[in-house]
Amino acid sequence: MREKVFLLDVDYDVENERGVIFLFGKNKEGKRILVKKEFYTYFFAMPKEGKEEILKQKIESLKNLPTKILSVDIITKNWMGNERRLVKITIQNPRKLKDVRDAIKDWEEVENTFEYNISFYKRFLMDYRIKPCSWIEVEGNIVENKFDVDLTIEAKEIKQLDENEEPQIKVLAVDTEWVEIEDKEKLIMISLASEKLRKVLALSEWQGKQEFVESYASEERLIKRFLEIVKQERPDIIVTYNGDGFDFLKLREKAKQLKIKFGFGIDGKELEFVRRGRASAARCFGVVHIDEYVFVDKILSASLKSEILTLDEVASELIGEGKKELEYKQMVEFWKERKELNRIAEYSMWDAHLTYLLSQILLPQIFSLSRLVGEIPFDTSRYTYSQLVEAYLMKKAVEDNVLIPNSPKTEEKESRMRELPYKGAVVVEPKKGIHENIAVMDFRSLYPTIIISHSISPELLNCGHEECKEKNTAPETRNHFCIKKVGFIPKHLKFLIDRRKELKEKMKKLPKNSPQYKILDNEQYATKIISNAMYGYFGFVGARWYKKECGEATAAWGRFYIRKIMQMAQEAGLEIIYGDTDSIFVKKEGLNLKEIEEEAKKFVEKVNKELPGIIELEFRGVYTRGIFVAREKGESGAKKRYALLDLSGNLEIRGFETVRRDWCKLAKETQRKVLEIVLKEKDPEKAVQFVTETIKRLKEGKVDIEELTIYEQITKPLNQYEQIGPHVKAAMKAREKGKIVTEGSIIAFVITKGSGSISDRAMPVEFVTRNDYDADYYIKHQILPAALRVLKALGYTEENILKPKTPGLGMWLKNSKH
DNA sequence: TTTGGTGTGGTCTGGA
DNA sequence: TCCAGACCACACC
Numbered sequence: 001m002r003e004k005v006f007l008l009d010v011d012y013d014v015e016n017e018r019g020v021i022f023l024f025g026k027n028k029e030g031k032r033i034l035v036k037k038e039f040y041t042y043f044f045a046m047p048k049e050g051k052e053e054i055l056k057q058k059i060e061s062l063k064n065l066p067t068k069i070l071s072v073d074i075i076t077k078n079w080m081g082n083e084r085r086l087v088k089i090t091i092q093n094p095r096k097l098k099d100v101r102d103a104i105k106d107w108e109e110v111e112n113t114f115e116y117n118i119s120f121y122k123r124f125l126m127d128y129r130i131k132p133c134s135w136i137e138v139e140g141n142i143v144e145n146k147f148d149v150d151l152t153i154e155a156k157e158i159k160q161l162d163e164n165e166e167p168q169i170k171v172l173a174v175d176t177e178w179v180e181i182e183d184k185e186k187l188i189m190i191s192l193a194s195e196k197l198r199k200v201l202a203l204s205e206w207q208g209k210q211e212f213v214e215s216y217a218s219e220e221r222l223i224k225r226f227l228e229i230v231k232q233e234r235p236d237i238i239v240t241y242n243g244d245g246f247d248f249l250k251l252r253e254k255a256k257q258l259k260i261k262f263g264f265g266i267d268g269k270e271l272e273f274v275r276r277g278r279a280s281a282a283r284c285f286g287v288v289h290i291d292e293y294v295f296v297d298k299i300l301s302a303s304l305k306s307e308i309l310t311l312d313e314v315a316s317e318l319i320g321e322g323k324k325e326l327e328y329k330q331m332v333e334f335w336k337e338r339k340e341l342n343r344i345a346e347y348s349m350w351d352a353h354l355t356y357l358l359s360q361i362l363l364p365q366i367f368s369l370s371r372l373v374g375e376i377p378f379d380t381s382r383y384t385y386s387q388l389v390e391a392y393l394m395k396k397a398v399e400d401n402v403l404i405p406n407s408p409k410t411e412e413k414e415s416r417m418r419e420l421p422y423k424g425a426v427v428v429e430p431k432k433g434i435h436e437n438i439a440v441m442d443f444r445s446l447y448p449t450i451i452i453s454h455s456i457s458p459e460l461l462n463c464g465h466e467e468c469k470e471k472n473t474a475p476e477t478r479n480h481f482c483i484k485k486v487g488f489i490p491k492h493l494k495f496l497i498d499r500r501k502e503l504k505e506k507m508k509k510l511p512k513n514s515p516q517y518k519i520l521d522n523e524q525y526a527t528k529i530i531s532n533a534m535y536g537y538f539g540f541v542g543a544r545w546y547k548k549e550c551g552e553a554t555a556a557w558g559r560f561y562i563r564k565i566m567q568m569a570q571e572a573g574l575e576i577i578y579g580d581t582d583s584i585f586v587k588k589e590g591l592n593l594k595e596i597e598e599e600a601k602k603f604v605e606k607v608n609k610e611l612p613g614i615i616e617l618e619f620r621g622v623y624t625r626g627i628f629v630a631r632e633k634g635e636s637g638a639k640k641r642y643a644l645l646d647l648s649g650n651l652e653i654r655g656f657e658t659v660r661r662d663w664c665k666l667a668k669e670t671q672r673k674v675l676e677i678v679l680k681e682k683d684p685e686k687a688v689q690f691v692t693e694t695i696k697r698l699k700e701g702k703v704d705i706e707e708l709t710i711y712e713q714i715t716k717p718l719n720q721y722e723q724i725g726p727h728v729k730a731a732m733k734a735r736e737k738g739k740i741v742t743e744g745s746i747i748a749f750v751i752t753k754g755s756g757s758i759s760d761r762a763m764p765v766e767f768v769t770r771n772d773y774d775a776d777y778y779i780k781h782q783i784l785p786a787a788l789r790v791l792k793a794l795g796y797t798e799e800n801i802l803k804p805k806t807p808g809l810g811m812w813l814k815n816s817k818h
Numbered sequence: 819t820t821t822g823g824t825g826t827g828g829t830c831t832g833g834a
Numbered sequence: 835t836c837c838a839g840a841c842c843a844c845a846c847c
Contacts, residue, residue: 279819386820427824447822537821631826639825640824655846657827659844722831781828
């Protein structure tokens with residue numbers, strides 16, 4: 001029989017010592033399909049020159065191996081740009097691959113071994129050219145269902161289809177609530193949300209509960225009911241917000257205590273925690289668990305405005321809906337006193353609902369990435385940038401018959417880390433002050449286009465051809481790249497860039513809210529992620545395709561081109577206000593907005609005629625006004641800090657305290673307001689007035705603690721800090737009171753009154769009562785510095801702001817020194 | 819087991 | 835007590 005399957009998950013097992021791949025997905029009727037396929041894995045040995053045959057024979061006559069060697073072949077693959085003969089060793093049991101490799105790796109005939117640490121199912125997907133989250137066609141025989149599926153096929157043939165139709169995917173969002181009572185964690189609610197389902201399973205019965213609440217008398221019943229619902233609902237995907245690190249971790253622990261088998265996959269096995277470095281991922285086969293928080297944290301956070309990645313913040317940014325406010329402390333209190341249970345239920349339901357809503361945005365992005373890099377969504381959604389790039393390159397290597405380089409061992413990584421960093425981008429010191437009628441131009445994808453246009457690829461480094469040396473040596477370096485061949489990385493980077501351009505063209509012809517537009521948008525976003533990460537990947541010590549010289553050369557050409565256009569701009573009579581890496585900000589005295597736009601566009605056109613390859617300057621836009629300020633120390637203009645006012649009256653703020661999470665909201669908002677007044681209303685006096693009022697409010701104790709909370713991340717184990725800053729001290733205090741603080745935790749703290757250093761007075765926000773804050777600190781260290789950063793550029797000083805117009809402020813001025 | 823380098827600024831620390 | 839330098843976090847591109 002033949003069946004088309006939308007592939008959602010892949011796993012494997014070993015049956016009779018043979019590896020069997022399990023592909024799981026849905027067909028067009030929405031039936032659950034399991035496909036089994038026997039598959040044999042392999043690895044390569046690179047023989048020393050001329051030792052191919054002897055190595056082959058030696059391997060063939062190996063005895064006492066934990067698995068059978070099925071074949072030993074001499075094949076050819078491309079290695080560092082050259083054809084290289086390799087011995088391919090195919091074995092029966094994929095779990096024993098490392099044993100076989102270990103048995104031969106130190107032989108004198110063996111120069112090196114390759115592709116021995118690629119997961120079995122990734123090997124399969126690459127070899128069969130199959131993309132997860134897309135349609136495949138399976139031909140084979142129907143066999144008995146041993147799993148909870150509608151159909152099991154033992155495949156003879158599997159091939160990738162080119163159909164774009166999106167199948168019906170059933171998503172179930174899960175959230176749990178726990179309270180700690182007398183040192184014991186109690187599971188009090190599990191909430192579930194899907195397109196149609198809204199349910200809260202509660203460990204309590206109460207009068208007037210909502211219709212979506214089901215009450216159970218024990219945690220055991222609660223968990224069992226949850227598993228029962230999942231079985232009935234048959235979701236394809238379960239989404240959580242931090243399920244890996246919290247909900248499923250706790251649920252499994254609790255289930256273990258209660259001796260309940262906890263799992264919801266199609267194979268009936270227990271939920272498994274797959275180790276991934278420090279973290280672990282909660283996995284069941286077939287019902288794909290996606291932890292939205294992990295994906296947001298690793299991939300999306302870079303492009304989000306949210307400074308803290310709570311469900312609340314992220315959901316409000318991505319879907320415009322926030323969380324129902326209920327603090328943990330309050331919840332415990334309500335629960336203990338058995339009051340307002342409706343509110344807890346409401347809160348829990350809302351969390352699951354938000355998680356579900358978020359999935360409608362995140363899952364299509366994850367699917368798109370999955371297709372591009374060829375990994376299952378379970379893995380894709382948990383990958384970092386470098387892992388995504390690497391997955392993509394590995395897939396392309398197999399397609400191109402290129403040998404995949406090994407991952408560096410610890411020792412190699414350490415040695416790479418000891419290398420000196422190379423020189424990066426150019427940042428031009430800005431011209432301080434307020435400018436009017438500014439045009440901004442930048443290079444479209446500068447680094448990717450340089451890599452492509454200058455043929456930057458590890459295997460093409462220093463080919464030695466005179467022509468390449470002459471025409472393609474990176475500026476300020478001794479390195480050149482071969483232009484007689486198409487490099488592995490430029491080739492596939494070019495595909496991404498071209499594809500993205502093509503997608504953007506198509507998108508222009510579609511209405512922005514159409515489903516088709518969104519699909520294309522997700523794909524262009526996936527290509528953007530991978531292509532933008534390629535440059536950094538060159539210099540990443542953990543990379544298989546690590547090559548510092550490639551990163552160095554890319555940056556060197558970057559400097560070359562930005563300098564080149566800056567010179568051309570000057571020659572064209574444009575005044576350069578600022579520039580960073582790939583952009584220049586210009587103006588011309590006497591030109592209005594329309595005129596500067598015209599000039600800039602003309603300039604871009606002229607420049608592009610001279611730029612090689614696909615390197616291209618783009619006109620970004622014009623701004624009515626902009627401000628650049630001085631550095632705190634000295635007179636020079638501060639780089640990476642500016643604010644621009646665009647034509648529709650929006651402020652684009654970069655680098656200022658306003659956009660940093662380690663400043664309190666009050667200081668940030670005050671600074672934003674100052675920028676706004678200065679740029680929009682051109683009324684610095686009013687801005688000063690505003691700051692004065694803020695200070696007054698602060699002194700009078702009228703400011704909410706929330707506005708004074710500072711957020712900072714803990715980036716290493718607390719005992720490893722050499723310098724105990726405020727956030728570290730606050731973290732220590734939080735830990736003393738039983739809160740869990742780990743690497744990556746974001747500490748929310750407030751500086752309180754009292755004696756001692758700032759650190760001594762830093763308190764986790766949850767232990768701070770309303771009037772405990774140190775107004776003096778917030779005035780001198782938060783509000784004033786933030787506001788003055790801007791106002792100093794207009795000639796104001798601290799005294800101008802603190803000039804005692806009110807007696808209160810005058811007193812304060814006398815009692816503090818400056 | 820955190821893609822790169824460039825840059826700003828706050829707080830702590832220890833020696834003068 | 836003062837201050838330079840180290841440490842640290844976070845932003846920009």
